[in-house]
Amino acid sequence: MQVAVFGRKDKNMAVYCVSDIHGDYDKYQKLLKQIHFSDFDWLYVVGDVIDRGKQSVKLLQDMMLRFNVIPIIGNHEYMAISCLRFLMTEITESSLKTISADILQGLLEWQREGGQETIEEFQRLDRDTQWDILDYLEEFSLYEEIQVKGETYVLVHAGLSNFSVDRPLEDYQLHEMIFEKVDYSKVYFPDKYLVTGHIPTRAIQENPRPDFIYKGNRHIAIDCGCSYGGRLGAICLDNGEEFYIE
Numbered sequence: 001m002q003v004a005v006f007g008r009k010d011k012n013m014a015v016y017c018v019s020d021i022h023g024d025y026d027k028y029q030k031l032l033k034q035i036h037f038s039d040f041d042w043l044y045v046v047g048d049v050i051d052r053g054k055q056s057v058k059l060l061q062d063m064m065l066r067f068n069v070i071p072i073i074g075n076h077e078y079m080a081i082s083c084l085r086f087l088m089t090e091i092t093e094s095s096l097k098t099i100s101a102d103i104l105q106g107l108l109e110w111q112r113e114g115g116q117e118t119i120e121e122f123q124r125l126d127r128d129t130q131w132d133i134l135d136y137l138e139e140f141s142l143y144e145e146i147q148v149k150g151e152t153y154v155l156v157h158a159g160l161s162n163f164s165v166d167r168p169l170e171d172y173q174l175h176e177m178i179f180e181k182v183d184y185s186k187v188y189f190p191d192k193y194l195v196t197g198h199i200p201t202r203a204i205q206e207n208p209r210p211d212f213i214y215k216g217n218r219h220i221a222i223d224c225g226c227s228y229g230g231r232l233g234a235i236c237l238d239n240g241e242e243f244y245i246e
């Protein structure tokens with residue numbers, strides 16, 4: 001994957017990261033307003049756009065119209081893709097026979113994790129729009145590596161399982177990047193920052209500020225617990241400024 005380099009062409013542009021919005025369209029819109037998000041800026045959404053909240057589809061539909069909002073896959077998108085792909089195929093006698101235990105298990109798990117709200121919203125769409133949403137989800141990146149003002153950031157939803165500093169990022173499998181939490185007590189890359197969501201910062205032992213962005217050991221953890229009564233947090237990578245929507 002090519003490393004996007006920012007901060008050279010336009011000194012007014014800024015690069016922001018947010019994660020775990022979980023269908024809270026209103027907080028997302030308030031955030032865009034608070035950061036004065038313009039066509040010169042970039043917003044990386046580091047996974048878990050959907051589920052739990054009531055406006056996941058509305059949120060996706062806004063994101064997909066913006067060339068400068070870059071989505072990275074989270075475990076919730078991964079669950080949704082396999083379930084929606086199944087639900088979109090017509091239920092015929094032959095396909096009913098082929099419902100595997102894996103698919104049923106996947107549907108139950110997605111429902112338990114807050115997928116029901118997303119399914120209900122999805123069902124209200126016409127067929128073409130449903131396919132558009134599914135196509136969009138399938139376009140999410142697995143990770144992004146970017147340079148901002150000379151610093152390098154690796155953006156990945158959950159972490160890097162089976163980590164080795166010499167292992168190229170493109171070598172990691174999906175399940176190694178979206179499920180297991182990172183070890184915040186460990187520095188992964190001595191010369192890069194690891195930007196992750198997935199674990200609300202209130203659950204990070206080393207974090208003195210629950211529900212605020214956590215920085216330490218070259219980690220930047222940005223899930224401020226939006227879907228758990230916390231807040232939506234975002235960081236500007238150009239200057240480290242933090243933004244919060246209550």
Ligand SMILES: [Mn+2]
Nearest residue numbers: 048074075198
């Ligand atoms: Mn997650």
